[in-house]
Amino acid sequence: MSHVVKKRKLDKTRQDRLYFDSYTDVTIHEEMIADHVRTNTYRMAILNNSESIRGKVVLDVGAGTGVLSMFCVQAGARKVYAVEACSIAEQAANIVKQNNMEDKIEVIRGTVETVDLPEKVEVIVSEWMGYALLHESMLNSVLYARDKWLKPGGIILPHKAELYIAPVSDPVVEDRLQFWYTVKDQYGVDMSCMSDFARGCIMNSDITVNSVHGEDVLSHPARFAELDLHTVTVEELRSVKGKFNFESFGSAAVNAFCVFFTVTFPCPDKPQPLVLSTSPFKPETHWKQAVLYLDAPVDVVQDTVVTGEISMFPSEESARHICIHVDYIIGEQKRQSKTFSIPDWSSGAQS
């Protein structure tokens, strides 16, 4: 009875609608505001850049509930255009009013690609990062805003993004595969043959958003891409890629690669720039990490070499959905290749 469901290519209007609709519910905004690492790092970054913000005009791209715009007012901005395409803009307007900032913050409902601002701006602030950094493709809109609305010499917060990859051993997968061997003792029924089937289901081609803990990471992460938000182009975003080369810390069963990102804010007069990190070695954020499961676990020992190349590109079916392709060699194994995509959480992609 089970049919193979072909994915129908979503037209762009449909893609946009599904994307924006997901921001109409409170839950995602609650998650973002409650993410202290995210929200506090942005606040610190904005306040640390008050010299560049005080008395200036700011554009907040994808303003959501407007919280970053309000941080900019706290930092002394003269005017903030808070552009937001989704109906949450109504809440942003309420919040601006509640905080007596209507004279400083103008909430504009619309996409940054279509709105008309009365003037160019000196500062762009945006929290645009999706799972695996580039899922949802909001960075394209930030670059559009930069090219259209940012004055020469203007600043972008954050101004740099970096992508990392590391080999990991996810213990939960191990447990889930092992589970089918435990049924016999519990119920007298041997279900161990389910383990292979389970592996095919779990170690699939999805980009899985999961929490990876530091102790599950099997080597120093490798940075495979760096984006300078002042100069990167939309064309370059269509193929973000790089090589990696790891040496395993010790004996383990690699069952996945983990991809994570950092964004960096300029920090004038400070020795260290301010970094918002989603590394498994740092406190967790709502982004967690992007996990790419191999087809099956592979044993490594200390100093086993893992090399390869990773590339990220938009899905053909929906430009807002990211795909990741990895070519890799683990130890003495032959070269492997696997392509991953964000599962279709949204409706309507099945005909």
Next chain:
Amino acid sequence: MSHVVKKRKLDKTRQDRLYFDSYTDVTIHEEMIADHVRTNTYRMAILNNSESIRGKVVLDVGAGTGVLSMFCVQAGARKVYAVEACSIAEQAANIVKQNNMEDKIEVIRGTVETVDLPEKVEVIVSEWMGYALLHESMLNSVLYARDKWLKPGGIILPHKAELYIAPVSDPVVEDRLQFWYTVKDQYGVDMSCMSDFARGCIMNSDITVNSVHGEDVLSHPARFAELDLHTVTVEELRSVKGKFNFESFGSAAVNAFCVFFTVTFPCPDKPQPLVLSTSPFKPETHWKQAVLYLDAPVDVVQDTVVTGEISMFPSEESARHICIHVDYIIGEQKRQSKTFSIPDWSSGAQS
């Protein structure tokens, strides 16, 4: 930009496909086998009924991985027809082979409405219960099997199902609404006006599957329906309803009703029948409880009376999706009414 998305009525073939497809992945089967309350209670029930099973012919409706069929063989069944519509039937066949039960268990891929069995059966076993008992409507198939394949005097495991309702105070909702009042202290931005918006999003018209704890239940639950699986008809299942009358244990803010079920197995020669319960006062199962949020919390005190009527019926858009309608009066308030439905977790219901 946000559009109102109209729900398109799913044709029956599409409804069935979406339903069966959800059982092709390992995760739901892992969840069911790992649910010890569920699996062990079925095992105990089947073994306790070995007198009715030994040397007899059994039909397992919706056999999944075939585990109940194998319990029937452990109880001495002569033959088990394990009928399963979804591709997991292939795994069931593997497991039967691995356990050397091929001579006893015949896995038949197909719906019970269309398969042809060589003979009628003396026993029907099925784990058919969905969220809020009736979501997924698999009970209709059990009744079809009963009417077509069960010999007179045959037994059905389980043979009774009961539905309960109780008023609850979900503390997580309280926290989530309160959250927006905490932002000012954290970040200097007053976001308390988001609380109303949050309430509209969270206390919505979905049937929410959640864990309800005993201490959050505000009165003795009331049973509002009882189904005798030997006699209930498909027509009766289209409208399962009953009245309720509670007296609150103490002071609290009621923010929801909780619906849960039990199923009962015959237990010959034992003083108590065997009950599989999904009550919030019992150990948790993968069914958790079905939570129906009011539009807003209502304060009650000790002995506040809550009365009303609850009815369950299939959704017009998809017969496998359950709807629940509740009319209720809390204390001195005026009568309220609210209709809930299972949210559209499956794809394709948006045009």
